Amino acid sequence: SQQGEEDPQALSIQEGENATMNCSYKTSINNLQWYRQNSGRGLVHLILIRSNEREKHSGRLRVTLDTSKKSSSLLITASRAADTASYFCATENAGNMLTFGGGTRLMVKP
Amino acid sequence: GAGVSQSPRYKVAKRGQDVALRCDPISGHVSLFWYQQALGQGPEFLTYFQNEAQLDKSGLPSDRFFAERPEGSVSTLKIQRTQQEDSAVYLCASSGQAYSYEQYFGPGTRLTVT
Numbered sequence: 001s002q003q004g005e006e007d008p009q010a011l012s013i014q015e016g017e018n019a020t021m022n023c024s025y026k027t028s029i030n031n032l033q034w035y036r037q038n039s040g041r042g043l044v045h046l047i048l049i050r051s052n053e054r055e056k057h058s059g060r061l062r063v064t065l066d067t068s069k070k071s072s073s074l075l076i077t078a079s080r081a082a083d084t085a086s087y088f089c090a091t092e093n094a095g096n097m098l099t100f101g102g103g104t105r106l107m108v109k110p
Numbered sequence: 111g112a113g114v115s116q117s118p119r120y121k122v123a124k125r126g127q128d129v130a131l132r133c134d135p136i137s138g139h140v141s142l143f144w145y146q147q148a149l150g151q152g153p154e155f156l157t158y159f160q161n162e163a164q165l166d167k168s169g170l171p172s173d174r175f176f177a178e179r180p181e182g183s184v185s186t187l188k189i190q191r192t193q194q195e196d197s198a199v200y201l202c203a204s205s206g207q208a209y210s211y212e213q214y215f216g217p218g219t220r221l222t223v224t
Binding site: 033035041042043044045048088090096097098099100101102103 | 114141143145151152153154155158165166169201203211212213214215216217218
């Protein structure tokens with residue numbers, strides 16, 4: 001079973017716009033990670049935020065974490081056509097393995 | 111440097127056949143994970159190795175699934191008597207640390223059981 005629920009399931013925007021994806025989870029975590037998956041390819045790690053952190057930035061990516069609400073958001077600013085992919089949040093708890101959400105399919109139109 | 115590699119990339123098996131999927135992790139990585147990804151869904155955990163020790167196999171869906179990493183590097187996921195519901199992409203990931211670090215994923219093996 002999957003811990004996370006991602007919202008929206010699909011998102012279509014124009015190049016240059018910002019994209020926001022949300023993730024909710026159920027149990028306590030050590031950290032939360034976001035991954036990107038292009039069609040037919042493996043997952044690429046984007047960013048990791050630890051349970052004692054509230055916000056993290058990496059280039060055009062901004063991640064927030066609210067452990068009281070068991071939720072996280074990923075913001076991609078100034079989107080590009082190359083950002084078109086599926087985005088997954090994944091939580092790591094004491095068991096080391098990652099528990100993934102169902103993903104958000106992002107399409108960025110040129 | 112080389113990333114995680116998996117072979118074969120695609121496998122078609124007839125129902126009832128046995129299959130073996132191989133994962134070559136990043137050299138020196140301690141942790142190795144197997145995940146199963148059904149079409150349109152996120153990956154689901156199958157099993158976890160730390161070096162050659164299989165520390166968690168709670169995600170293996172049945173006793174037809176077996177994984178090994180005998181020398182602490184290459185790993186093989188074996189599925190016996192394949193069923194149609196086994197059709198999925200099988201992803202391998204490795205990590206240089208045991209806890210709280212990013213995982214590096216291979217391209218996956220797409221298994222189709224006919």
